Amino acid sequence: MAAGSSSYGIEQLRKGCYYEWMGLQAKHIVDLKEALINHHRASDDDHKLGELVGQILNDFEKYAEKRSELSHRSCSSYLSPSWNSSLENGLLWMGGCRPSSFIRVIYALCGSQAETQLSQYLLKIDESVEVNHSGFMSDLTATQLAKINELHMEVIEKEDKITKKSANLQENVADMPIAIAAYTMDLVDGNVVVKDALDKHEEDMAALVTEGDKLRFETLRKIVEVVTPVQAAEFLLAGKRLHVSLHEWGRVREEGRFGCARAEDATAARSGTGKSTTC
Amino acid sequence: MAAGSSSYGIEQLRKGCYYEWMGLQAKHIVDLKEALINHHRASDDDHKLGELVGQILNDFEKYAEKRSELSHRSCSSYLSPSWNSSLENGLLWMGGCRPSSFIRVIYALCGSQAETQLSQYLLKIDESVEVNHSGFMSDLTATQLAKINELHMEVIEKEDKITKKSANLQENVADMPIAIAAYTMDLVDGNVVVKDALDKHEEDMAALVTEGDKLRFETLRKIVEVVTPVQAAEFLLAGKRLHVSLHEWGRVREEGRFGCARAEDATAARSGTGKSTTC
Structure with missing residues (x-):
């Protein structure tokens, strides 16, 4: 796909795909909150929660497929x-979050809930007050934790392999034919060799983004297999x-x-996700 | 440094620092081309080339120091x-090029010049024509190449260590206190804990950018130590x-x-470097 109107169109589709996903994230947040409240209040069965978790995983898989379809070249x-924002871009790994960070979220939830439970336990001893259940992630069993830990190691190893491939692709740009074209040619704008080499570089990087998305999805799927539906809902x-x-x-x-730089994009993103999504 | 007018000021200084560096790159390119032509024509002594190479290394060190001064937080x-552009940002490693890519440039030059020399040699045999010297990088001795190869391995190992530190910092964001603040708080805009944690994250990342710059400079310095002044000039x-x-x-x-998105920045960059700098 050459640079031009069709590439511009694809870029717009990618942006649309992202905003659509952020809109869906907002819906997922509302759905998960409601489902967890209902589960807590009425001790709903785990079946409904399990269905919602499954639906959310399906949505992520569809999003990753759409990203992959739109990723050819460029x-x-x-x-x-x-x-x-620059902050978010500085946190990116293969065009998304690190799959290992999903597991860090579990550890964070687990630690935080255990801390709260300890405080509440001490409060109960001292003042005999009734306390609330702080969450389900701190109920992870030793077996579950061992599986999560094993998954963490496995994911880090897979991340490192993809990182290494990406480093090689970055290094290759400083080799023939690109470096030599830059060194020897005076007018490089319309150079076909360079264009083809950069297209190939972007295609190879696109394949790594797809690999990254697959690892993200597989990590989510494996986490959901290890934890209970209510824990999965809390984690998601x-x-x-x-x-x-x-x-x-x-x-x-x-x-x-930056003042207002990139503000237009940010505003559009905000209208997609809504500030209320963080609430 | 809180977000606000002073941060905006620093952001402008950073941009200015970059454009100044790109302007200096254009000057270096002209100076190196002239020096190499003079060396070729008049067989100038290596002393002048050596001085220019030393000056260019000093300029890079000063640029890295200035970047470091301006990198505190944010x-x-x-x-x-x-x-x-996105293409360039996709090639970044710790806010700059991969130090290992310097060595790939040497291999590329060496390979390309050897290829040209072989063609010219064959041409000379067939038609007895006079041919030009294609460059000095293909004259690298076996000892020099062994040293460059050793440096390549060393630099890749150091890059990997910094990459690992960066991966850990990225993962930490998905842990306490940030992940828990995002999970438990409804109004997070003005949250001090989050602000402090993100400031700390950006400070730690800034330290890695400085480490990256140091490795870039050290790699350049070590390359220049191994090669001759004329080879150093060709490489730079x-x-x-x-x-x-x-x-x-x-x-x-x-x-x-993107159409005109980011075009303003690109135009400013262009005016700093001048399109002619690629000529």
Whole structure:
């Protein structure tokens, strides 16, 4: 696909795909919150929660497929999207979050809930007050934790392999034919060799973004297999709120620094996700 | 440094620092070309070339120091600068090029010149024509090549260590306190805990950018120690032309895709480096 109107069209489709996903994230957050409240109040069976979790995973898989379809050539905009703040782009790994960070979210939830439970337990001893259940992630069994830990190691190893491939692709740009074309040619704008080599570079990077998305999906799927439906719902809610919040925090920090640069994108993103999504 | 007018000021200083550096790159390219032509024509002594190479290394060290001074907090704009195209940002490693790519440029020059010499040699045999010296990088001795190869391995190992640190910092964002703040708080805009944690994250990333700059400088310095002054001049010229060309190619490709998005920045960059710098 040559640079021009069709590439511009694809770029717009990518942007649309992202905003659609952020809109869906907002819906997922509302759905997960409601489902968790109902589960807590009425001790709903796990079946409904399990269905919602399954639906959310399906939505992620569809999103990844759509990204992959739109990534042929010119994938650079996934690596450093104009619709993200610098903070978010600095956190990107293969055009998305690190799959290992999903597991860090579990550890964070688990630790935080255990801390709250300990405080509440001490409060109960001292003052005999009734306390609430702080969450289900701290109920992870030793077997579940061992599986999660094993998954963490496995994911880090897979991440490292993809990172290494990406490093090689980056290094290759400093080799023939690109480096030599830059060195020897005076007019390089319309150079076919360079264009083809850069197209090939972007295609190869696009394949790595797709590999990254697959690892993200597989990690989510394996986590959901290990934890209970209510734990899965808590985990997904935490992950999605972190994503949406980082988008919002990055935008706010950037607005203070850059003035209005990128503000248009940020505003569009905000209208897609709604500030209320962090609430 | 809180987000606000002073942060905006620093962001402008960073942009100015970059454009100043790109302007200096254009000057270096002209100086190196002239020095190499003079060396070829008049067989100038290596002393002048050596002085120029030393001056260029000093300039890079000064630029890195200035970047470091301006990187305290809010360093995200170095990781994904608004003044770069997506193509260039996709090639970034710790806010700059991979130090290992310097060595790939040497291999590329060496291979390309050896190829040209072979063609010229065959041409001379067949038609007894006079041919020109194609460059000095193909004259690298076995000892020099062994040292360069050793340096390549060493640099890749150091790059990997810094990459690992960066991966850990990225993962940490998905842990306490940030992930928990995103999960538990409804109004996060003005949250002090989150602000402090993100400031700390950006400070830690800034330290990695400085480490990256140090490795870039040390790699350049060690290369210059191994090669002759004329080879160093050829290498620096190739590296700088690659940098400036990638900036220009990225801009041209992006203009075709995004329309005029980021065009203002690109135009400013262009006026700093001048399109003629690639000539």
